[in-house]
Amino acid sequence: MTSTVSKGFWPQGKKCAAIVSVIFDDGLDAVAQAPDLRGRSKSFSVWQYGATRGVERLCNAFADAGISTSWFVPGIVAENHEELLRDVVSPSHEIESHGWNFERCDAMPATEGVDLLKRSRERLNAIASNEVSGFRLPAGNWPRRFDRLLVEAGYAWSASLNGDDVPYSHASSLVEIPVHNELEDRPYFQFNFTPAFPKGQSRIPSYEAVLGNWIAEFDAYRKYGLCYVIQLRPEWTGTPGRIVLVEALLAHITSFDDVWLATAADVARWHAGKGTIAPSDHPINVYEAYVDEERAGER
Template sequence: MSSTVSEGFWPHGKTSAAIVSVIFDDGLDAIAQAPDLKGRSKSFSVWQYGATRGVERLCNAFADARISTSWFVPGIVAEKHEQLLREVVSAHHEIESHGWAFERYDAMSAAESVDLLKRSRETLNAIASNEVSGFRLPTGNWPRHFDRLLVDAGYTWSASLNGDDVPYSHASSLVEIPVHNELEDRPYFQFNFTPAFPKGQGRIPSYEAVLGNWIAEFDAYRKYGLCYVIQLRPEWTGTPGRIALVEALLAHIGSFDDVWLTTAAEVARWHGGKGAAAPADHPINVYEAYVDEEQAGER
């Protein structure tokens, strides 16, 4: 497999793609790790800051850059912050699913999974201006054949797995837009004393170093014609100082006219329209073949 896509791979004469996404969990991710956090206002306020200030700052930065972005939101957060999300929608951003309440799909039955996936999609559709078609796994492992459950629940694409740098299709036809940890803000900025997030504490690096990482990755993605996906959270990059990193990154991306800067749903529609299945040597198919072989050996 080549590390560089072929000429003409991307539409509109572009040579690479970039997606700006936002993950708005409103603290559900923290509660999943420390359930008692919800009753401790000092610690939990770190995550509540996203809804209080961070969402507005991100939207202002996106407006200044004149871009539309993709927001992944749990259904229960959409119910709690309906008006706030309607403001996000009115600013021309798409809303997609991040599950219902930060549940682990690898710990429930297929029927339970489909029920929650549908519930989330229906709730978000009542707020979004777009037809909710995308999903990002909240936590846990990707269950085998989970792509089929997503299709059954009405989804056409996911941005959950890491095994590539360009979109690919699962056997079910579900489009996957790969994401990577180094292009998230949380691994750099999440910090809380009690409970310790992260365990062992060392985090919050130099802002210039983080921006340098994100720009270095973008420059490489552009060089090789790949799909760059930055993942931001309002509680971590929606602060007065860190929003400048977002603004600088967007200015850098926007300075290149050969980059297709668009939403995740648009990339998924484009790739899905090509009808291209992942090749046999793609990581997703290698994994499936490995599991089949292991299960056959156990019989």
């Protein structure tokens, strides 16, 4: 495998791809770690800020930059914030699935998981301007052969795993768009005193340093012709000061005319059209072979 894609790899003669995505959990991620949080208005308001102010600020930043984005939303959040999400919906923005209620798919029977995946997709389709085809794992580990369950539930692609810098296809044909922690806002900015998120309370770095990281990563992805995926959350980067970081990052990305700035669904459809499956030495296949070998040794 090579760390640099060949010339002509991307459509339209572009040098690399870039996807701007938003994860809108409305606090479900925090409640999953501290179930009593809903009854603690002061603490829970940290996450409610996303719906109250952050979503609007992100949408305004995207409109000013003239870009299309991909929003990952749990089905229950779509029910609770239908009007807000309808304001987000437009030909420029797609809404994709982030599960139903921040469930762990690795902690439930496959049939139950498929039912929830279908339920989420159906609920989101009721308000989305696009046909919901993508998924991002809400929590837990990627269940073995989970790609097949996603295909069964009607999904065509996922943006959940980390083991590459360009899209690849699972054996089931499900397209995977790799994501990385350093290109999320939460590892930098999530902070709450009680309960302690993160444990140890060491977070919230210099804003300039975070922007520098994101731009340095983008410049490297562009240099090597890869697929850059920034992941934003309205409660963390939708504040008055941090939205400036988003605006500066988007200004940097859009200053290059050789970048394919697309939605995740656009990238997935393009990759699926190539009809290529990940080779045997790809991390996803190496992992599957390793698990098969381990299980065979236990018999």
